[in-house]
Amino acid sequence: MRRTSKLTSVAVGVASIALAATACGGTSSDSGSGSDGSGDSKGLAIAYDIGGKGDQSFNDAAYAGLQKAAKEFDYKTADIEPTEGETDADKEQRLSSLAKQGYNPVIGVGFAYGPAMEAVAKKYPKTTFGIVDSVVEGENVASLVFAEQEASYLAGVAAAKATKTNTVGFVGGVDVPLIHKFEAGYKQGVQDTNPKVKVLSQYLTQTAEEGGFSSPDKGKAAAEGQIEKGSDVEYAAAGLSGQGVIEAASKAKVWAIGVDSDQYKQAALANYKGSILTSALKDVGGAVFTLAKSVHDGEPLTGTQTFDLKVDGVGLSDSNPEFAKIPGLAEAVDKAKEGIIDGTIKVKTE
Structure with a gap:
């Protein structure tokens, strides 16, 4: 038994x-x-x-x-x-x-x-x-x-510290509760760090069958639309579709934030790695x-x-040397991490 x-x-x-x-x-x-x-x-x-x-x-x-x-x-x-x-x-x-x-x-x-x-x-x-x-x-x-929302909160802190336009983007693959956790944590991290920063959010599809997690072209188009509206940091929780978000960010010379794996280290994304500021990790x-x-x-x-x-089941990568060069970014992420772990920061899931 x-x-x-x-x-x-x-x-x-x-x-x-x-x-x-x-x-x-x-x-x-x-x-x-x-x-x-x-x-x-x-x-x-x-x-x-x-x-x-x-x-x-x-x-x-x-x-x-x-x-x-x-x-x-x-x-x-x-x-x-x-x-x-x-x-x-x-x-x-x-x-x-x-x-x-x-x-x-x-x-x-x-x-x-x-x-x-x-x-x-x-x-x-x-x-x-x-x-x-x-x-x-x-x-x-x-x-x-x-706890995807916790890693996403740290990504939001990084985005708020890195943005120069006070506008950042979130691209979700499919409009489901799991991806809402990523969005909720990200938005909270941004707002807690700098309330003046606006977050643009977009979901690619309503169901997975429509390709929200498997269509880089959809991710690229969504990111391009947000970049046109002033976003200079793009975070995607969209599986394979996130590659299109990273490509769009690289082309526009703005920051991308990867997800799940340390995408700065992924060989298939080597052409875009200079634009991948960090990744919200999920082990x-x-x-x-x-x-x-x-x-x-x-x-x-x-x-x-x-x-x-x-x-350490979730976290935030710092593989890109530029991560440490943005004033106050690493310190803000470390402080947020401590707050989440000791319970002084309660991260939303919706």
Whole structure:
């Protein structure tokens, strides 16, 4: 029988992953064996969200966690791309196939896997499932969620310090509650730092099926429109579409703020890196690795696992040397981070 508990925070730093998995609770004593009952597991499998591998953001961060697990545990792994216009039934079939093959854990990358995972997890009780960015109830399910609003607040602080026009932009991929968290934190960070700064916001689509997370052309057009209105800092929470926002910012010689991964370091964005001031980080790779390690150690995590600023589950990058050159920016970000961690700053999610 699995022991399930809520986890308020899990450390995802390399040095503290083992401690987090054993000391913070929320584990299961079940070995999490494969669905064939053999007790053997092929290792980790992940099923990508819209945009797939190569988005230089959300999905690629998950892939980095898979690579780390494969190297450290000598795992066999599988990573499966989504298909355009797929249904919940398609996702169910994908997750079921991975579990049936003996992969353990099986992780759905993105909230879109919620309905499918709820159905599939019940069919394969000996397999540990993970879902990123959604909460799914189940004795063998770990819900890997993040405090995106906290990283976005820090991005807002940076934007308010970097702007010269007192106008900055936010581009959301899809108009859903998850992306509202990014926008809410960003706006609050901007306003708390400089109330005179105006935030222009735009969502690319109402549903993911319309391409809000997978259309760089849509992101580019939205950013160009905001730049024409005076924005000189563009922050995108839009998956693959964010590449278009970064391209537009680079072309206009204004700042871009990346998301999820440290996009200043992404090879595919090398032509634009000089314009990427910072990135709001979300350690999806660390969460994927943490779940894989827990299964490998025979104590699979279950329940809600929240990765926040306090445990470095989210954060803000400073890879671009220009980050340190903008007067007062680094100091303001550090002060805001301390305030969020000690509770004196309460970051909104809406």
